[in-house]
Amino acid sequence: MDLSGVAKIKPEFIVEDHVKVLSMDCVNENDKRKLEAVDVEEDGSVKKRFKKNKNVLKGQNKGRGPTFVTKPEDCFCHSLKDSTLQQTCNYGEKCKFVHDKNAFMKKKPEDISGECYVFLEQGYCPMGISCRFGSSHLDENGVNLINEDVQKKWKASSGNRTVNILSHEVRHELRKHAYNFEKSEKICKENKASKDDKKETENCCKVNLEAKDGGESDVPKVDIAVESDNTPSGPVLDTDIVKTRKCELKKIDWTGKLYLSPLTTVGNLPYRRLCKKWGADITCSEMAVATELLKASPQEWALIKRHESEDLFGVQLCGNNPYVMTKCTQLLEDQMTVDFVDINLGCPIEFIYKQGSGSGLLQRTNVLQSVVTCMNQVSSLPVTIKTRTGIHKDTNIIHNMMPKFKDWGASLITLHGRTREQRYTKQADWDYIEKCSQLCCPVPMFGNGDILSYEDYTESLKKSPSISGVMIGRGALIKPWIFQEIKEKKVFDISSSERFDVLKDYVNYGLEHWGSDTRGVETTRRFLLEWLSFLHRYIPVGILEASQKMNQRPPIYHGRDDMETLMASSNCSDWIKISEMLLGKIPTGFSFLPKHKANSWK
Structure with a gap:
């Protein structure tokens, strides 16, 4: 049944007479070059006329660019932000930032109204004079204040800090290729050697079969040694034949848990922290590219950071060969606090797919086997898999892989009920998810796709009773309280003031994570806007005539x-405008185009 179309809203809330206005504020420069005119027809519809311009960039989001760039001459030196701690710059004359407090205060944007969340929570704001809420914790001379009582209470508390921060020493070792990866390299070589031996054995078997049929074999005969009288008696041990896998040392009970999907861009630490508050059981980092982690890329390692409230946390890796994936797994276990490592087999992005990563690995079975096997052998962390049903449209192939995943040692398999080419344009196939769940038993499996309410959750379990739990992605972006709805077995009618409080919590978590200076404020604003590109799709329950489904557009209301x-x-x-209510006015030159605009309703 095709559930796409228009959501059913009570007639009194639908706007009948309206004229659609194209706002140039939300059109990027590339689209402005294409746009020639807008014609409003008699019926109120909009007709856009475009001119042909060969110089216009083609493709999705080619004109996005950065929303805001902070220049060094507008930022106060990081070493001097808190004058009570340090009086001199660590970098001396090489430092490009401002060192004159008076000169900086003249350039500094106006403070945002309200009190500094970091200061209220921790009793101390590390941003000091740079904080955009500085009026709440700076004296008349710009000296950073400290609330010792609050600070002592915060230090004594647990579960309110960020962990998984890569040390400078390890970062330096990775950049100089000096980190000790002997363990990973040895396992990858042994795995390759065992595959070569297997091929050689298969070739020998073929030759022997030909010799048995009448031909002569060139394979040398091997003498079988006679058993010695000194052979010990008793039970035969298998310690030298079948070694205990390290992944068996750590077990996770996956049954009945609610899993927040790894979400690129929007699945950042503040958002995951918000979902934990609403009842998510399992969280996972955004997709991290293995090669970038091994290069010690700061942007990539920022994705691995974990808030202590995330009590069951994994890292999702994307790579196209066992060497980088195995090394990353070893590195994560050695240096980070991680509960499991997830392999991305579902990413549909074109350049990831062409590299043989993400869903591209589904076409490279031998490489995939090496990846899963080597990752299992190098670490005691459970290795999980997130995949799609296949690659090409309407062609499901993953059921053939389920027994292999089980044999290779996967601890959990999560199946998104669509192929790569389908992206989000079709309904998730929960009947196929049930079929695959039975094939991978006893390995637990989670289903994923189109869960937007408690009703959708129960329907999914009816179609797929064998699954151990569900993963929720876009449903959690549209309504992060879905986890609590499922646990309390009811639907919430969240008012606008309650939703605004949810945004406040997210902004506060963002300021604590990215900083409360200008750069931190604008980073928080950028990710808030990315989230609002999904959050605006929520239709309040009190307005609906029937429950909202994932792929339904609302009429204008x-x-x-x-x-x-x-x-x-x-x-x-x-x-x-919503962001300005929370983070003050946007700076000059600010622009924003949502990253997921093309698929916002798919």
Whole structure:
């Protein structure tokens, strides 16, 4: 049954007479070069006329660019932010940042109204004079204040800190290729040698069969040694034949848990922290590219950071060969606090697929086997797999792989019920998920796709009773309280004020994670806007006539109050207005185009 189409909303909330206005504020420069005129027809519809321009960049999001760039001459030196700790710069004359406090204060943007969340929580703000909420913790001379009582209480508390920060020593070793990966290299070589031996054995068997049929074999005969009288008696041990796998040392009970999907860009630490507050059981990092981790890329290692509230946390790796994947697994176990490592076999992005990573690994069975086997052997961390049903449209192939995943030692398999080419345009196939779940038994399997409510959750379990749990992705982006809905077995009618409080929590977590200076504020704003490109799709329960489904668009409607109407807008400029309520005015030169714009309703 095709559930795509228009969501059913109560008639009194639908806007009948309206004129669609194209806001140039939310059009990127590339689209502006294409746009020639906008014609409004008599019926109120919009007709856009485009001119042909060969110089226009083609493809998705080619004109995005950075939303805001901070220049060194506008930033105060990091070494001098807190004048109570240090008076001199660590970098001396090479430092490009501002060192004159008075000169910086003249350039510094106006403080954002409200109190500094970091100061209220920790009793101390490390941003010091650079903090955009500095008026709440700076004295008249710009000296950073400390609330010792709050600070002592925060230091004594647990579960409120960020971990998994790569040390400078390890970062230096990785960049100089000096990190000790002998363990990983040995396992990869042994795995390759065992595969070569297997091929040689198969060739020998073929030759022997030919010799048995009448031909002569060139394979030399081997004398069988006679058993010595000194052979020990008793039970035969298998310690020298079948070695205990290290992955068996650590076990995770996956049954019945709610798993927040690894979400690129929007699945950052503040968002995962918010979902933990609403009841998510399992969280996982954004997809991290293995080769970039081995290069010690700061941007990639930032994805591995974990908040202590994430009590069951994994890291998702993307790579195209066993060498980099095995080394990354060893590195994560040695240096980070991680509960499991997930292999990405579902990423549909074109350049990832062409590299043989993500869903491209499904076409390289031998390489995939080496990846899973070597990762299992190098680490005691459970190795999990997240995959799609196949690659090509309407062609499911993953059921053939399920017994192999089980034999290779996967601890958990998560299946997204669509192929790579389908992306998000079709309904997730939960009947096929059930078929695959039976094939991989006793290895637990999670299902993923189109869960937006408690009703969807129960329907999915009816279609796939064999699965151990569910993973929720876009449903959690549209309504992060879905985890609590499922656990309490009811649907929440979240008001606009409650939703605004959810945004406040996210912003506070973002300022604590990225910093409360100008750069941190604008980074928080950028990720908030990315999330709002999904969050605006939520339709309040009190407005609906029937439950909302994932791929249904709402008609243009007004909310029960002005804030609810604003939150329902699909216009980027309205999302920016919401961000300004929380983070102050946008800076000059700010621009935003959502990364997931093309697939926002798929």
